[in-house]
Amino acid sequence: QVQLVESGGGLVQAGGSLRLSCAASGRTFGSYAMGWFRQAPGKEREFVAAVDWSDGSTYYADSVKGRFTISRDNRKNTEYLQIYSLKPDDTAVYYCAAAPGRVTTRPSGYDYWGQGTQVTVSS
Numbered sequence: 001q002v003q004l005v006e007s008g009g010g011l012v013q014a015g016g017s018l019r020l021s022c023a024a025s026g027r028t029f030g031s032y033a034m035g036w037f038r039q040a041p042g043k044e045r046e047f048v049a050a051v052d053w054s055d056g057s058t059y060y061a062d063s064v065k066g067r068f069t070i071s072r073d074n075r076k077n078t079e080y081l082q083i084y085s086l087k088p089d090d091t092a093v094y095y096c097a098a099a100p101g102r103v104t105t106r107p108s109g110y111d112y113w114g115q116g117t118q119v120t121v122s123s
Contacts (some may be wrong), residue, residue, distance in 0.1 A: 003026050008078075
């Protein structure tokens with residue numbers, strides 16, 4: 001079992017930055033691929049970014065490439081999502097998730113989810 005707790009969301013003006021954190025506890029954090037997803041009102045949950053556990057390879061949705069940076073610190077059991085140049089379209093609840101094994105962009109591939117943190121971007 002892995003427990004995930006996100007933090008760092010908030011209300012930001014367009015063009016601003018945020019860093020989201022996801023603290024993990026429970027089973028060995030280092031053996032899980034870690035991802036970030038987001039869900040805006042009335043929309044499906046969508047993949048944002050993920051980082052592989054074995055070699056640290058990172059993956060991003062096309063809509064966030066160049067503005068979002070995912071990282072992980074296995075010693076601290078924490079995953080991060082640094083967001084730059086926020087846009088109103090980035091407004092959503094952001095979820096971190098853990099998948100056994102390798103990275104996947106499918107929500108169904110993740111076994112554990114946090115409760116989410118709200119990011120609201122004002123224009």
